[in-house]
Amino acid sequence: MLKMAEPIIHHRHPEFTELFTRVNNNLRNLFQTSGDVLTLTSSGTGAMEAVVCNLHQRADTAIFVNGGKFGERWGEILAAYGVHGVEITVEWGSSVSADMVVNALKANPAADAVYLTHSETSTGAATDIETIAKQVHKNSDAAVVVDGITAVGAMELRMDEWEVDAVVTGSQKGLMIPPGLAFLAFSERAWKMAEKSTLPKYYFDLKKAKKAIKENDTPWTPAVSLVIGVDTALEMLRAEGLENVWKRHERLARSIRSAAKALDLRILAQCPSNALTAVTIPSSVDAKLFNKTLKNKYGITVAGGQGHLKGKIFRISHLGYYDELDMTAMVSALELTLRDCGYKFELGSGVEAALSAFSE
Amino acid sequence: MLKMAEPIIHHRHPEFTELFTRVNNNLRNLFQTSGDVLTLTSSGTGAMEAVVCNLHQRADTAIFVNGGKFGERWGEILAAYGVHGVEITVEWGSSVSADMVVNALKANPAADAVYLTHSETSTGAATDIETIAKQVHKNSDAAVVVDGITAVGAMELRMDEWEVDAVVTGSQKGLMIPPGLAFLAFSERAWKMAEKSTLPKYYFDLKKAKKAIKENDTPWTPAVSLVIGVDTALEMLRAEGLENVWKRHERLARSIRSAAKALDLRILAQCPSNALTAVTIPSSVDAKLFNKTLKNKYGITVAGGQGHLKGKIFRISHLGYYDELDMTAMVSALELTLRDCGYKFELGSGVEAALSAFSE
Numbered sequence: 001m002l003k004m005a006e007p008i009i010h011h012r013h014p015e016f017t018e019l020f021t022r023v024n025n026n027l028r029n030l031f032q033t034s035g036d037v038l039t040l041t042s043s044g045t046g047a048m049e050a051v052v053c054n055l056h057q058r059a060d061t062a063i064f065v066n067g068g069k070f071g072e073r074w075g076e077i078l079a080a081y082g083v084h085g086v087e088i089t090v091e092w093g094s095s096v097s098a099d100m101v102v103n104a105l106k107a108n109p110a111a112d113a114v115y116l117t118h119s120e121t122s123t124g125a126a127t128d129i130e131t132i133a134k135q136v137h138k139n140s141d142a143a144v145v146v147d148g149i150t151a152v153g154a155m156e157l158r159m160d161e162w163e164v165d166a167v168v169t170g171s172q173k174g175l176m177i178p179p180g181l182a183f184l185a186f187s188e189r190a191w192k193m194a195e196k197s198t199l200p201k202y203y204f205d206l207k208k209a210k211k212a213i214k215e216n217d218t219p220w221t222p223a224v225s226l227v228i229g230v231d232t233a234l235e236m237l238r239a240e241g242l243e244n245v246w247k248r249h250e251r252l253a254r255s256i257r258s259a260a261k262a263l264d265l266r267i268l269a270q271c272p273s274n275a276l277t278a279v280t281i282p283s284s285v286d287a288k289l290f291n292k293t294l295k296n297k298y299g300i301t302v303a304g305g306q307g308h309l310k311g312k313i314f315r316i317s318h319l320g321y322y323d324e325l326d327m328t329a330m331v332s333a334l335e336l337t338l339r340d341c342g343y344k345f346e347l348g349s350g351v352e353a354a355l356s357a358f359s360e
Numbered sequence: 361m362l363k364m365a366e367p368i369i370h371h372r373h374p375e376f377t378e379l380f381t382r383v384n385n386n387l388r389n390l391f392q393t394s395g396d397v398l399t400l401t402s403s404g405t406g407a408m409e410a411v412v413c414n415l416h417q418r419a420d421t422a423i424f425v426n427g428g429k430f431g432e433r434w435g436e437i438l439a440a441y442g443v444h445g446v447e448i449t450v451e452w453g454s455s456v457s458a459d460m461v462v463n464a465l466k467a468n469p470a471a472d473a474v475y476l477t478h479s480e481t482s483t484g485a486a487t488d489i490e491t492i493a494k495q496v497h498k499n500s501d502a503a504v505v506v507d508g509i510t511a512v513g514a515m516e517l518r519m520d521e522w523e524v525d526a527v528v529t530g531s532q533k534g535l536m537i538p539p540g541l542a543f544l545a546f547s548e549r550a551w552k553m554a555e556k557s558t559l560p561k562y563y564f565d566l567k568k569a570k571k572a573i574k575e576n577d578t579p580w581t582p583a584v585s586l587v588i589g590v591d592t593a594l595e596m597l598r599a600e601g602l603e604n605v606w607k608r609h610e611r612l613a614r615s616i617r618s619a620a621k622a623l624d625l626r627i628l629a630q631c632p633s634n635a636l637t638a639v640t641i642p643s644s645v646d647a648k649l650f651n652k653t654l655k656n657k658y659g660i661t662v663a664g665g666q667g668h669l670k671g672k673i674f675r676i677s678h679l680g681y682y683d684e685l686d687m688t689a690m691v692s693a694l695e696l697t698l699r700d701c702g703y704k705f706e707l708g709s710g711v712e713a714a715l716s717a718f719s720e
Contacts, residue, residue: 004585005365008538010661041403041540043580046563053560080562172581178368180401180540180583200413200560202440203406220403221532223540223583225364301370 004229011224019231021216026234027183031167032158037185038209041223044149044170047182049077050204051145051166054194055113058082063104064115065096068122069306070147074115081199092123093268098135105140113143118151122306124278125269130162137163143190149173154249154275154319165190176320177229249274252318252327255354259331262353263345268313275319285341287311293340298333324358364589371584379591381576386594387543391527392518397545398569401583404509404530407542409437410564411505411526414554415473418442423464424475425456428482429666430507434475441559452483453628458495465500473503478511482666484638485629490522497523503550509533514609514635514679525550536680537589609634612678612687615714619691622713623705628673635679645701647671653700658693684718
């Protein structure tokens, strides 16, 4: 934060170019790709739209998986551009399987892309990107697109090795800085599709960004202070080591899941994300009292449920700048809140389970 | 900058809603409109595109004025969306007249919008928005769109009173904070056009932003730290008083123009902007030596020329957080640099002219 508060550098000053070159190198490592990772000044949704309007032609067909609010968003963006979206509906909390995707491709041979969500933030469910991407490419030429907004920098993702064609993420998740930047990478296959794309675009025209990044530049003035911030964040991730970052998230997620189980709380996702854990509020507990107590008495903010899950779940974030003690603090506050709400359990059993999980 | 470095607030937290409500009120005053001013997370170019893709249908006709790099950009965006752009070409440094615009409208009665640039940053030329907007509305139903990116907060602009239908600006100009936010307002006429617009859009779908702002919210995660920054900047402008801010820019611009004249330097723009002054480099002076000396010896950065003006002009900014002494420092450095470059003039005459101009 203090780095971002330093006097601003002009985005075409050599000092910025040097910094942005380092950012671009670190982003390639983060995405595990040898290609360019483009920096856009927008929210993650802007980058999602950039994928759609650069990959497609009008009246293309594409498959998307709707297993929550963010999968649904792919469908909305495809529709906005007149791309025929074939929806694979997955119950909230479940994850799509490779078979389901391959079957949808067989039923829709015109589909030229599959839109997935690595970590569905509305449910805490993870998608097995590696298996699906490889299966898709065994069976078709369709591009595999991944919304990695809450996954990149939290969960293992190897864009090139896993044969993923497009990945997007945002600055305020695994990258730990305030919102305002989004990052996007295309495979060779995706760039070939982009060459033929005729959908209207200007600000999100990725060919302009691809041309500019050759000079470590952007086509439009970027959010300079946020780029300076992300440079610091990327250097932190590099110092920790990307695999260690993934392992840390896995360890923290495991501890929260262990604690939830020890407290007899149900985890919503069958295949849970390491970025967040969605937990069902027990039927004996008043949801409003629960949230109010956790926030006002113990100073911990959790996210509620969205859509039909409103008032039924709470979502614990363990994405980004967190360590083991943040998790034990979280579980301690959770236990105290549950006790205040009259829920019956053995006080301390959640924290004990979390501690045990760290050393597994 | 330090305000932006404070721990981040979630964009749906009541504390942020309170801050964003204040931002929205101050933006209405800045734009001099009773309507909503929308905050977008993008560069100014993103907001320019948002105007085009929300106002039009495919195959609409619109008039744009190309008197520099930024007027030209309107034409590029219109073309990207399949809107037929009728170009009024103006020599770089000149400004379009109301007659030219009205004649273009008469020759193209199908045109439903006129795209203007209040302060053309590539040439330092200003456009008489008030006269043109009123003349356009006397003669047609076309919407008047203003790129106010370097003008808003520097030059008088009264959106409602002048009958302007769309205004866009960016965060890093008159609003003095780092880049990453853009601001956009529509008149009733523009919103009516937006209702009928069929061009594809999602992130820049302004109907979503208009709906969200009713709750002092944004449809997508905004660049929260920059919104916090712009709140501080808008409060500074409010404390100074908007008319005083305009007068300050007029005073600083006048001092630079007086100094240039006293040094026998030619100002490029016939109707100069108060945001910046583009000055021709005398033929006896080596442009590269001039820029290098000014920057490296005296620590002052000026912008060079773009396109065919490269190496022929330099552009002095007096936009945003500047006062009189910044201008005398600028002119002093300019005089010392010109002397170092062998230019003949009476040392001190520029500063004297600047000082005299302050009290005019």
